[in-house]
Amino acid sequence: MQFLERHTRVPSPRVFDWACESDPTNMIGVGYILMEKLNGTSLIWQEATAAEKEKIVRQLADIMLEIERHPFDQFGSLIATARIRSGEATEGPAVESQIQVGALADFSRFRSGDGGMPLGPFRSSEEAFRAIVEANIRLAVAGEIGPAENALDLLLAYRFRLDVLDKVSEQTATAEKGSEQFFLKHMDDKGDHILVNADFDIVGIIDWEWCRTASKEEAFSSPHMMWPIGTFYNASNELTEEELLLARVFRETGREDLASCVLHGRKIQRLLFALDPFTAYEDSKALSSLFVGLKRAFDGHNCNTDGQGVEDEWEAWKAKALQDWKHEALIETAIEANGQLAAAHHVGLLHA
Numbered sequence: 111m112q113f114l115e116r117h118t119r120v121p122s123p124r125v126f127d128w129a130c131e132s133d134p135t136n137m138i139g140v141g142y143i144l145m146e147k148l149n150g151t152s153l154i155w156q157e158a159t160a161a162e163k164e165k166i167v168r169q170l171a172d173i174m175l176e177i178e179r180h181p182f183d184q185f186g187s188l189i190a191t192a193r194i195r196s197g198e199a200t201e202g203p204a205v206e207s208q209i210q211v212g213a214l215a216d217f218s219r220f221r222s223g224d225g226g227m228p229l230g231p232f233r234s235s236e237e238a239f240r241a242i243v244e245a246n247i248r249l250a251v252a253g254e255i256g257p258a259e260n261a262l263d264l265l266l267a268y269r270f271r272l273d274v275l276d277k278v279s280e281q282t283a284t285a286e287k288g289s290e291q292f293f294l295k296h297m298d299d300k301g302d303h304i305l306v307n308a309d310f311d312i313v314g315i316i317d318w319e320w321c322r323t324a325s326k327e328e329a330f331s332s333p334h335m336m337w338p339i340g341t342f343y344n345a346s347n348e349l350t351e352e353e354l355l356l357a358r359v360f361r362e363t364g365r366e367d368l369a370s371c372v373l374h375g376r377k378i379q380r381l382l383f384a385l386d387p388f389t390a391y392e393d394s395k396a397l398s399s400l401f402v403g404l405k406r407a408f409d410g411h412n413c414n415t416d417g418q419g420v421e422d423e424w425e426a427w428k429a430k431a432l433q434d435w436k437h438e439a440l441i442e443t444a445i446e447a448n449g450q451l452a453a454a455h456h457v458g459l460l461h462a
Contacts, residue, residue: 331375
């Protein structure tokens with residue numbers, strides 16, 4: 111938030127003071143943040159009228175254009191290299207040098223890198239996505255994600271992601287090594303992070319605690335609040351009217367590139383959706399439906415669906431994937447563990 115306050119025109123609360131619990135100068139004893147109270151209420155997106163939604167979309171487009179004016183050269187979370195209190199830096203030559211991109215401040219993966227260290231920062235989004243997916247694969251193999259009976263299916267879904275990473279980012283494909291730009295991304299954009307007044311003017315954006323920098327394709331794709339959640343879970347990649355409006359607004363400003371990020375955003379959204387170990391697929395139906403939606407996004411299938419045929423599509427792909435990857439060590443281990451689990455379940459039924 112201090113970065114937003116000092117370098118951008120993005121409306122957000124002013125931070126007066128903060129400290130981590132581990133800070134030896136913290137006399138409070140617990141982590142805290144003292145920030146400005148904004149006069150607004152949380153947006154309830156689903157209850158807004160069409161006219162109110164359009165007003166919000168146009169303001170969000172302006173905010174996203176403002177964020178684009180302040181790129182970073184790494185993928186990760188923002189960290190302060192020196193304490194900044196009451197608008198003044200306590201050490202260091204300039205405020206600009208005190209905020210930089212560090213490792214991912216992601217609670218679920220904070221110690222999932224090599225040697226139990228955080229992941230990142232990264233110079234390319236493909237490198238970052240690969241590290242995140244591989245971290246999830248390690249957690250899945252260790253039995254730390256989802257129920258045991260879904261472990262093999264979950265591993266296959268993660269393994270698929272590794273094969274399509276190079277198809278996610280057009281910018282990565284065209285940029286020279288080390289030249290990719292990244293942009294600040296709010297990671298909890300469900301709608302209640304936006305504060306509005308009675309006229310639906312955006313007075314502030316809050317809840318930045320898990321924000322990080324992101325690739326252009328991710329940063330300027332549609333926010334989560336605009337997704338059609340029901341059909342999204344039925345493997346549909348069809349965009350909502352509000353998403354199409356956001357793309358149209360970008361086009362009106364001459365930004366066809368940002369409109370493309372919205373129109374083709376399902377690839378990156380599907381790739382990253384449910385990668386958080388704490389929100390991993392809890393049942394096989396959700397897993398198969400979300401995976402088929404992911405596969406269709408990369409196959410270019412954006413048609414609407416009521417979920418019919420998803421299970422057949424999943425089972426056909428799964429059979430082929432098991433055949434193609436059966437000699438990979440991780441898949442072999444997962445297949446063996448899955449067989450042992452099935453056998454134990456069968457024995458349990460016999461003795462029941």
